[in-house]
Amino acid sequence: MSDILTVTKLNSYIKSLIEQDHNLYDIVVEGEISGFRLYPSGHAYFTVKDSQSSIKCVYFRGYHKGNIPKIENGDNVLIYGSIGVYTARGEYQFYVRNLEKSGFGLLARKFEELKAKLKKEGLFEPEHKKKLPDIVNKIGVVSGMQAAGFKDMIKILKGELFDVIIKNSRVQGKEAAGEIVAGIKALNEDGRVDVIIIGRGGGSIEDLWPFNEEIVARAVFESKIPVISAVGHEIDILISDMVADIRAETPTAAAEMLVRQKRELRKRLSDLKRHLIRMLENNLLIRKKELQHFSIRRLSKLLMSVVSEKRYQLINHRRILLSSPKSMLENYRMRLTNASVGLMKTEKTFNELNMKLDDLRQSLQRYMLENLKEKKDTVDRLKMKLNLLSPMNIISKGYSLTTDEKGKLIKDVGQVKKG
Template identity: 45%
Template sequence: MAVYTVSQVSQHVKEVLENDPLLADVLVEGEVSNLRVSSAGHSYFSLKDDQALLNCVMFRGQPGAELLASGSAVLAHGRLQFYEPRGSTDFMVDLAMAAGVGELALELERLTLRLEAEGLFEQSRKRSLPLFPKVIGVVTSPSGAVLHDIQNVLRRRYPLAELLLAPSLVQGPNAAGELVAAIEGLNRDGRADVIVLARGGGALEELWPFNEEEVARAIYASRIPTVSAIGHETDFTISDRVADLRAPTPSAAAEIVVPDQYVLRQQLDEILGYFDRIWAYHADSRRSDVARMSGILEGILPDTNNWRRRVDD
């Protein structure tokens, strides 16, 4: 039997442990105990159940650290790491959530963090919307109340704008692919001045296509400014974060992307009234100038009547 050094065994354990794909991306549910927060803000604690205990480390700034409290039940994501000098195995936590949130919520949080790190949500890259758009591209279901609501708002506020529909499923397993195709199709077409992605409210599962990575990247790559109007005001999707602007509802999106014709008419009336006042002022000023010059001329020109009388005499 071969004899190994402590270092060799430790190195082997480390390689086996850290090269296991399961342990490199693992989700653990347990009760927090022995919580200690260092002066640097890092959290050291244990996750336990009724049969075992796992030592955990969560560095400062990781999402969900504020949920850690002794006795609280959490869902923690991270990877296992073997620390050779101490001969200990630690669970390196990069995300903590309240227990019971479910797989979709966790997946949403992880994707949000990854895309944020890539800069897809960066405010500095977001574009302004055109002031007077001629064509509004709308990505939504061709049936249902959402399209009807948007049409009504556009007709009322700014009937000069044309609505260009790019029909798409807005829920279900095939929706993400159709949403991407609709966004890319409007970009190829080139007529739309702004794109509105819209659907009504729903549960997280129903809104999920707007949390898909491929949809987020299509919005990010769009050359046309985009407005995301998904669900109700309390709903928030990854599409909302990537888009140039987020509207709380589809109707609100229609209000945002076009000006109000009545406000424009009022502004035009005010401008015309201003020019009328300027014209009247200048006309009055010119009349005053003419009257003043007439008086001056009368004072310096000879009295023609006197000259006529002298001639007659």
């Protein structure tokens, strides 16, 4: 006959069996919470159940340290811990080390697993990130037209005169990931857009989950067109954010980013235009001064050459006039007149070509006119002297041949006697 056991020994034995079973240690149980009570000691007691069974749970203060999620009876939860036996009552119960609302924990683990997988494959590496084009005119948007933040984003983009192509898709629920992928692929096949924005406003992790799906991550990575991921609020970091070429905190932030880039480009182009205009103006001014300097020197040389030539002609004419009879004087006077006319025409031509050089022209004109007047006066005086000395002029006054009584020609007044 076996030994008789006390209740305490029995309960203690059962407790040791349970605690030695590794299958009952460090386990996760999902169920509906009920009867939740937090005692002044800081310990929490509650029951987790499903449609057929229930288990009592205890969450000691030393584990939660006052940081228990906000839960209500009826919420589905995940509890992390192990099975133990309360010897005094002979009851087995779940000793909780961590507690969270059902769904969040599983999704968080799934998120971390996918994140680790894609990171290992290199999908997050900077060398794979495509830069935005310097000039963005046409933007593709993959989002739900009723999604939070969509209308503000479109208003900002169209306000800056961007051309927007919208691929409407669901942004939450089971079908959303596939529709987002289809939108990205369609815009790549179309090939007209310069950049793609995928996004929606904030929400719960379940609402945002399509942007954590692997198929969306790979579609973003494989896109030939740069992708901006603009999902949720600033605190939300999703798989699509990590894979995308650029992350924007919100859809509105994505639109503002593109608007800012366009305005900065417009400003740079405006500054460059002003700089080029200044360079051209300075260059033209330098060339103009060089041309003016060149024109003055060349004109001065040309005018001096003309004046020298005319001076030589006048000297030559003077020499000829002093040694020529009256007929040659008339001929050279005509030539002198023609030369003067030619000189005046030359002056007129230079005046028309050098209106911007009035001071020089006037100075040269005064010099030539004074010179010509002086020479003309000289010529006129010489002409007068020549006329006075000319035998023809004396003859034109009258003459006679006088002889004495013997018929001899009288050549001197001494040959004539008074009376």
